[in-house]
Amino acid sequence: MKYFFLTILISLNIFLFSMIGTSKVSAQTVEFGITSLSSTISFDFNTIENYRTGIIKYNAFELLVDVTGSQWDLYVGATTTSTGYLDVTSTYSTSGVLPPVSILQMQVRNANNTSLVSGFSPITDIATPTYLIGSAAAPDLSVSCPNNGTNTAGNYLSSPGCYKFNVDLKINPGFTYKSGLYSLRIDYILIQDL
Amino acid sequence: MKKLVFLFALVAIIATSQKSYAQLSDQEYNYVTMDLRGILNLTMTTNPQVDFVFKTIQEYRQGITRFNATKLEVDATLAWDLFVYANSDSWSQVEAYSTNGNSYLPAEVLEIESSVTSTAPVNINSFTSLLGLTNSTVAAGVPTAATQFLAGQFGTISGGGSAFAPGTAADNPTTHKFRIDMRLKPSIPATFPNSTVLLTANGNNEAYAQAGYYYLEVVYSLVEDL
Secondary structure (H helix, E strand, C coil): CHHHHHHHHHHHHHHHHHHHHHHHCCCCEEEEEEECCCCEEEEEECCHHHHHHCEEEEEEEEEEEEEECCCEEEEEEEECCCCCECEEEEECCCCCECCEHHHEEEEEECCCCCCCCCCCEECCECCCCEEEECCCCCCCCCCCCCCCCCCCCEECCCCHHHHEEEEEEEECCCCCECCEEEEEEEEEEEEECC | CHHHHHHHHHHHHHHHHHHHHCCCEEEEEEEEEEEECCCEEEEECCCCCCCCCCCCHHHHHHCEEEEEEEEEEEEECCCEEEEEEECCCECEEEEECCCCCECCCEHHHCEEEECCCCCCCCECCCCEECCCHHHHCCECCECCCCCEEEECCCCCCCCCCCCECCECCCCCHHHHEEEEEEEECCCCCCCCCCCCCCHHHHCCCCCCECCEEEECCEEEEEEECC
16 A cells, blocks of 8 residues: 555656656747847937937837747836936036936837837836836736737747837937936846736 | 655645746846036127227217127036126227327226126126126136126035026027127216226326227136036
């Protein structure tokens, strides 16, 4: 009886371990690519006109999504040392205030307008990210290409209109911020919608 | 046997619980830099030369006033001050038309006023003698509390001074556009009674001006809040 019980347990464990092994080679993958002329985009405000009208960098980055066998979410946020404010490399004056990350506006678009956020909107800290596809709640309703909010499996090669995103960036500083050199990191997170 | 069963059960629990950590994700990063340069633009939109020609008794007696003689516009991305001074202590004589009279005309014979009210203790909110280089106390382009300020004043905001806010002339016409009126009133004889410095200040005892052609350079200086 003892050996019978032991045999059952060993068989069960072998089965469970084999399940773990197969989950790693299952057909579910989320892959994310990003292309741009440069990994760093620079905004140089050196004329009054730049300050007044702002600077827009169209197609600053390109996001390439490739997801197999799963629904997905895509969200974006800024990472800085001081939450909510740009990192300061150096300042040139004593007057003015430090610029918040929301000074940077982002527009993410593709041919089928699948992004849930249309037009330019201020970027937020990664702690409170902006969902371009899906939401913090999971799982979301399944939306197939080419509808707004497409979150089903697919890839940018076969359906670029839904899985390839162009990112435009805009900064319109006005005259309230302290002169200086600033930076921030934009995080794009592609995650399985579970 | 019990221990063995417990061990296998524990392995089974860990194995099944690992499935909850299997959410796949991928991340990409970009870096954005923003360079906000400090810009101060001072633009004179009028002719830089203002002429006063005294050719009638009436003009000598009443003086000549040039309203809006000079218009200035300020575009700035920093807090700023604007001050004015003469680039010399006296007018330069180009040509004399007579043999008598004093050729030394202090810069202070020129009276100026600004359309924008300044809170500085020394200002040109109403017609006031323009201070000559020495009296303005400007040294190597750096003003002091005794300098005539059109906007802001000596000392930073944080240090108790004042400054005008960044902005453009187009968006802030009441604070970033200046209309400067100028007046010369020689009187007869041409002693320039409104001047705060006498013509005899340089030791020449002749109290009236020599007829002639003179010029004076007026400097408007826009600086970051000092």
